[in-house]
Amino acid sequence: MGVSTSRGEKGVAVVTVDFPPVNALPVAGWFALADAVRAAGRDPQVRCVVLTAEGRGFNAGVDIKEIQADDGHGTLLGANSGCAEAFAAVYECEVPVVAAVQGFCLGGGIGLVGNADAIVASEDAVFGLPELDRGALGAATHLARLVPQHLMRALYYTARTASAAELHAHGSVWRVVPREELRAAALELAREIAAKDGRLLRLAKAALNGIDPVDVRRSYRFEQGFTFEAGLSGVGARVRAGFGKEGR
Known part of the structure; x- marks a missing residue:
């Protein structure tokens, strides 16, 4: 359980997330993931990172039960910071990151794969942001990197998911x-990817990030302000109280 890194293939580091039962990460898990991805990218022997997960699904977002157990706002702030760091670690990783997605990829999972360089998905993979059903906001920045603008908005407002086949049709999933x-x-x-020159790969990653039309860190940070506003106003807690109950 937790986050682990293996290096079985030459030039490839595999970062694996394992937080049973559904890979809903606690605050510490997001920071651990960020540290693992950054460490792999800094390793001069690594030319590509594969981000994967054990279990039924790739990622179910933040651990809502951990947030519900906190009477204050400390855990919500921690989750915000942890997600921001993990998403940034994937985007800013010095080498390309390939996300391997199975089952559900929800909430924070979208932040991870939306910032990856390439995505390979299983046939049963689904992608979505159930944030409005969870009393939160955020990661529209990253969903917008996977689907066209109007589809992103419809998915966001409805909390519906898109299949791996649909994302493949939009060109955001490689296989x-x-x-x-x-x-x-x-x-x-x-x-x-790892067969290419390591120094040139790192330059290529920096160059591609440099021409990106969206500052993903700044854009996501803007969204987080509204997430915290929802928390302070009480609407976030009210919606989360219905999480898991019939009809939600």
Whole structure:
């Protein structure tokens, strides 16, 4: 349980998230993930990072139960900061990051894959932001990197999901494969990337980030202000109170 890093393939580091039962990360988990991705990117022997997860789904966002257990705002602030750091770590990783997504990729999961350089997904993968059903906001910045603007808005307002096949049609998912082939497909892409010159790859990553039309860190930070406003006003807690109950 937790975040681990392995280096079985030459030039490839695999960062694996494992927080049963649904990979809803606690505050400490987001910071641990950020540290692991940054450390892998700094390793001069690494030319590509694969971000993957154990279990039924890739990521279910923040641990809402951890937030509900806090009478104050400390955990909400911690989750905000942890998510921001993890998302930034993926985007700012010195080498390309390939996300291998199975099952559900929700909330904070969208922040991770939206900032990745490439996505390989299993056939059963679904992507979405259920934030409005969870008393929160955020990660529209990253969903907008996966689907066109109007689809992003419709998905955001309805809290509905898009399938891996739909994202593949929009060009944001590189390949869609059976679940049992996911890891191999992600490693195949990572291996192809890692075969390039390491110094040139790092320059390429910096160059591509430099021409990005959206400052993802600043944009997400703007969204977070509204998330905290929802928390301070009480509407966030009121909506979260219904989380998991019939009809939600």
